Amino acid sequence: MSETASMKKLNMIEAINDALDVMMARDSNIVVMGEDVGYFGGVFRATAGLQKKYGRTRVFDTPISECGIIGVAVGMGAYGLRPVPEIQFADYIYPGLDQLVSEAARLRYRSAGEFTAPITVRSPFGGGIFGGQTHSQSPEALFTHVSGIKTVIPATPHDAKGLLIAAIEDNDPVIFFEPKRIYNGPFNGYYDKPVEPWSRHKDGAVPEGYYRIPLGKARVVREGEAMTVLAYGTMVHVAEAVLAEKGVDAEIIDLRTLVPLDIETIKASIEKTGKCMIVHEATRTGGFGAELSALVQERCFYHLEAPIERVTGFDTPYPHSLEWAYFPGPVRIGEAVDRLLKA
Amino acid sequence: MNEASRSNLPPLQLHVPEPKFRPGDAVDYSHLVIPAAGAQARPDESCGASETHPLCLDLVRVLGEDHRAVGPWDPKLDPESLRRMLRLMALTRAFDDRMYRGQRQGKTSFYMKCTGEEATSIAPAMALASDDMVFPSYRQQGILIARGYPMVDMINQIYSNKADKLKGRQLPIMYSAREASFFSISGNLATQYPQAVGWAMASAIKGDTRIAAAWLGEGSTAEGDFHSAMTFAAVYNAPVVFNVVNNQWAISSFSGFAGAERTTFAARAIGYGIAGLRVDGNDPLAVYAATRWAANRARANGGPTLIEHFTYRAEGHSTSDDPGQYRSVQERTEWPLGDPIARLAAHLEALGEWTPEAHAAMDLELAEQVKAAAKAAEANGVLGHGLHHPFRTLFEDVFEELPWHLKEQSEQAIRERRIKWPEWKEEDS
Numbered sequence: 001m002s003e004t005a006s007m008k009k010l011n012m013i014e015a016i017n018d019a020l021d022v023m024m025a026r027d028s029n030i031v032v033m034g035e036d037v038g039y040f041g042g043v044f045r046a047t048a049g050l051q052k053k054y055g056r057t058r059v060f061d062t063p064i065s066e067c068g069i070i071g072v073a074v075g076m077g078a079y080g081l082r083p084v085p086e087i088q089f090a091d092y093i094y095p096g097l098d099q100l101v102s103e104a105a106r107l108r109y110r111s112a113g114e115f116t117a118p119i120t121v122r123s124p125f126g127g128g129i130f131g132g133q134t135h136s137q138s139p140e141a142l143f144t145h146v147s148g149i150k151t152v153i154p155a156t157p158h159d160a161k162g163l164l165i166a167a168i169e170d171n172d173p174v175i176f177f178e179p180k181r182i183y184n185g186p187f188n189g190y191y192d193k194p195v196e197p198w199s200r201h202k203d204g205a206v207p208e209g210y211y212r213i214p215l216g217k218a219r220v221v222r223e224g225e226a227m228t229v230l231a232y233g234t235m236v237h238v239a240e241a242v243l244a245e246k247g248v249d250a251e252i253i254d255l256r257t258l259v260p261l262d263i264e265t266i267k268a269s270i271e272k273t274g275k276c277m278i279v280h281e282a283t284r285t286g287g288f289g290a291e292l293s294a295l296v297q298e299r300c301f302y303h304l305e306a307p308i309e310r311v312t313g314f315d316t317p318y319p320h321s322l323e324w325a326y327f328p329g330p331v332r333i334g335e336a337v338d339r340l341l342k343a
Numbered sequence: 344m345n346e347a348s349r350s351n352l353p354p355l356q357l358h359v360p361e362p363k364f365r366p367g368d369a370v371d372y373s374h375l376v377i378p379a380a381g382a383q384a385r386p387d388e389s390c391g392a393s394e395t396h397p398l399c400l401d402l403v404r405v406l407g408e409d410h411r412a413v414g415p416w417d418p419k420l421d422p423e424s425l426r427r428m429l430r431l432m433a434l435t436r437a438f439d440d441r442m443y444r445g446q447r448q449g450k451t452s453f454y455m456k457c458t459g460e461e462a463t464s465i466a467p468a469m470a471l472a473s474d475d476m477v478f479p480s481y482r483q484q485g486i487l488i489a490r491g492y493p494m495v496d497m498i499n500q501i502y503s504n505k506a507d508k509l510k511g512r513q514l515p516i517m518y519s520a521r522e523a524s525f526f527s528i529s530g531n532l533a534t535q536y537p538q539a540v541g542w543a544m545a546s547a548i549k550g551d552t553r554i555a556a557a558w559l560g561e562g563s564t565a566e567g568d569f570h571s572a573m574t575f576a577a578v579y580n581a582p583v584v585f586n587v588v589n590n591q592w593a594i595s596s597f598s599g600f601a602g603a604e605r606t607t608f609a610a611r612a613i614g615y616g617i618a619g620l621r622v623d624g625n626d627p628l629a630v631y632a633a634t635r636w637a638a639n640r641a642r643a644n645g646g647p648t649l650i651e652h653f654t655y656r657a658e659g660h661s662t663s664d665d666p667g668q669y670r671s672v673q674e675r676t677e678w679p680l681g682d683p684i685a686r687l688a689a690h691l692e693a694l695g696e697w698t699p700e701a702h703a704a705m706d707l708e709l710a711e712q713v714k715a716a717a718k719a720a721e722a723n724g725v726l727g728h729g730l731h732h733p734f735r736t737l738f739e740d741v742f743e744e745l746p747w748h749l750k751e752q753s754e755q756a757i758r759e760r761r762i763k764w765p766e767w768k769e770e771d772s
Contacts, residue, residue: 031548057547057548058548062575062578063571063574063575063578065570065571065574065575067537067567067568067571068537068540068568068571068572068574068575070537071534071536071537071538071540071541071568071571071572072537072538072540072541072544072571072575073541074537074538074541075478075537075538075539075540075541075542075543075544075545075555076541076542076544076545076548077541078476078526078538078541078542079476079541079542079545079546079549080545081545081548081549083541095567098531098534098568099534099537099568102529102530102531102534103529103531103534103538106529107527108740108741108742108743109512109740109741110509110512110513110517110519110527110529111509111519111521111527112508112509112510112512112519112740113740114508114519114520114521114527115519115521115526115527116743147741148741148742150742170743171743172742172743216746259746260742260746260747260748261748263747263748
C-alpha cells in the first residue's frame with residue numbers, strides 16, 4: 001500500500017463497501033449480487049449505494065437460492081466477469097456448497113485452465129452477537145479442506161479493504177468471511193463492557209483508493225517472546241485483550257489467509273517463542289486449528305517447549321442463551337495461557 | 344389423539360413408482376400418446392410463455408409416417424443440410440461404437456454412448472450459432488462432433504494419454520473445449536444448469552449477442568440446481584435454451600422417479616414463466632426447429648425456453664451398466680418413435696436425395712474415419728500404458744499459482760517415484 005495515501009476512519013462495513021466501490025470503478029467486469037444487496041444495500045449495509053452508482057445490471061438482488069447465486073456466479077466467471085456474490089450469513093452457504101466444492105474449486109483443474117472461476121464469495125460469519133445456531137457459525141474448515149479454494153478472514157477495516165481487493169483481483173475462487181461481530185468495533189471478548197468503535201482504533205484508519213494486501217501473508221499484530229498466538233477474525237482481538245490484561249509478552253499472529261497459509265511467519269515465530277496457542281471460534285473437532293496444530297508439530301517439533309494449545313468453540317451447535325459459555329472468551333483463553341506459561 | 348374418531352379414514356398409502364416393463368416382460372407402448380406429425384401449432388417466437396403450455400403437453404413432430412416433413416415446424420432445410428445432419432448423427436454413432444469397443448479392449452476405463460439420442464445434440468448444435476456457449480451433460484458428444492472439434496482430441500481425452508488436453512485429470516468423456524464453446528463437463532449432475540444461466544446473464548450484462556444452451560437428463564431435473572436455474576433464468580429473462588433429454592431412464596430408475604407419472608418435463612417451464620416445448624427427440628427436424636425457435640426467442644430478448652426431448656436411451660447407461668438387469672430388452676425394439684438416423688435417412692430417400700447404397704457407403708467411410716482417428720490417438724498412448732503426463736502436472740491448475748504446500752507435495756510425488764524406479768527422470772514421464 002502507498003503510505004502517502006490519505007487515510008480515513010472507517011468501520012469494517014464501510015471498508016468493505018469502499019473496496020467494492022474502488023474495484024467496481026476500476027473493472028467493469030465486476031458484478032455484485034446476492035440477497036438484498038441491490039436497492040436496499042445489504043442487511044449489513046456492505047453494498048449500500050453501489051446499485052445507485054453502478055446500475056442494476058452490475059449490482060442486483062437475487063432470488064433466495066444460495067445454490068443459484070454461486071452457480072450463476074461460476075457461469076459468469078466462465079464468461080469473463082468477476083462476480084462478487086454475497087451469501088447473507090455463512091450459516092446459509094451450505095446450499096451453495098456443491099457449486100463451490102464441485103464446480104468453482106475444480107473448474108480450473110478439470111479444464112486444465114480452459115475455464116476458471118474468478119469469484120469472491122463474501123459472507124458474514126462468526127458469533128458473539130446472540131445469533132443462535134444459524135447466524136453465528138464459523139464454517140471455514142469446510143473450505144480449507146477443499147483443494148482449489150482460498151479462504152480469507154480479515155480482522156480489521158484496513159485489512160478488510162486490502163484483502164477484499166486482492167481477493168477480487170485473484171483469479172482463483174476466494175471465500176471471504178467477514179467476522180460480523182467486529183463490523184463496528186474490535187470486540188475483545190468482554191461482552192459485559194462497551195465495545196470501542198473502529199473510529200478510535202488504530203486499524204480503523206483505512207487508506208483511500210486502491211491498495212491491496214497480498215493473500216497468503218499473515219500479520220504480526222504484536223511481537224513477543226513468551227508464546228505465539230495464532231488467530232484470525234474476531235479472535236485476534238479477544239486474544240490480544242486477554243494477553244494484554246495478563247501482561248504476557250506474547251507474539252500474536254493474525255493469519256488473515258487460511259489457504260494459502262503463511263507458514264513461514266508461523267514457523268519463525270514459534271522457533272522464537274517455543275510455545276503455541278491456536279484460537280478460533282469454530283468447533284474444535286476437525287476445525288482449522290487441528291491443521292495448524294499438526295503443521296506446527298511437524299515443522300517446529302524440536303522448538304516446542306509445551307503441548308500446543310487449541311482454544312476453540314465447543315463441539316456443539318452454536319447456542320443462543322448460553323452463547324458466552326460457548327464462545328472461547330477470556331476465561332478459556334486465560335486457562336490455556338496459564339498452562340503454557342507453567343510448562 | 345382420538346383413534347376412534349379417525350376409524351372411517353382409509354390408511355394412507357405410499358406410492359412408489361414402478362416402470363411398466365421389467366426384464367422378460369412383453370412391451371406394450373399403447374399408453375404413449377404419439378400425435379401425428381405436423382399437427383402442432385407453432386406460436387410466434389415472441390409469444391408469452393403461457394401460450395406454449397399446450398405444446399408442453401403435446402409433442403412437436405415434423406417427420407410423418409410417410410417420412411415426409413410436414414406442418415408449421417418443418418424447418419425446410421435444404422438437402423445439403425439434411426445430409427450433413429444425417430452424416431453427423433451417423434458419425435456420432437460410429438464414434439460411440441468404436442469407443443465402446445475401446446473400453447472393452449482396455450484402452451480406457453469408461454465410456455458412455457448416446458445411441459438413439461444423436462438428434463438431441465446434433466440438431467441443436469446445427470441450429471445454434473457456433474459461438475453460443477453450450478453447457479452439456481455427459482451425453483452430448485454430438486455437439487463436439489457437429490462443431491468440428493478434432494476427433495483425435497476427443498479420443499486423447501478418453502484414453503487419458505500424453506496428448507490429452509486435460510492432462511489425464513478427468514474421467515473419460517468429461518470433455519472441455521473452450522475453442523468449441525463447449526463448457527467443461529462435471530460429474531456432478533445439473534450443476535451446469537445455473538452456470539449456463541450465469542453465462543447467459545453475463546452475455547446480457549455485457550450487451551453481447553451470444554446465448555447459452557444447457558443439457559441434462561430427465562433424472563437430473565430432480566436436482567435443486569434445476570430449480571435454481573429455472574428461477575434465475577425467469578427472473579432475469581436470461582438468454583438461455585434449456586434442454587431436458589428425457590430418455591426414460593436415469594441409470595436403472597425410470598422417469599417416474601423424476602416425476603414423469605404426473606406431468607411432462609416441458610410443463611415444468613410453465614410454472615416458472617418460461618416457454619416450454621415438448622418435441623419428438625428422435626425427429627431431428629423437430630429438434631432443429633424447436634432449438635431454432637428457442638434460440639431466436641432468446642436472441643431477441645424474449646427470454647429462456649425449456650425443450651423436453653422425448654427419446655429413448657437405447658443402450659446401457661455406461662460401460663459399467665447392464666440394462667438387462669432392470670428393463671425389458673424389447674423396449675428398444677418397440678420404441679414407437681424409432682431411430683433418429685433411420686428416420687432422417689428415410690426422409691432424404693423420400694425426397695429422392697439419398698439411397699440405401701449411399702448410406703452403406705457413408706457408414707463404411709465414417710467407420711474408417713473414426714478408426715483412423717482412434718489409431719492416431721493410440722499413437723499417443725492409451726490409459727495406463729506408460730506415464731503420460733509429468734508428475735508436476737498433477738499439482739498444477741489447482742490454483743493459478745502453486746502454493747507452498749502443493750510445491751512440497753509435488754516434490755514428494757517425485758521422490759516416491761524415484762524410490763520405486765531409481766532410474767526414472769521426471770522429464771521422461
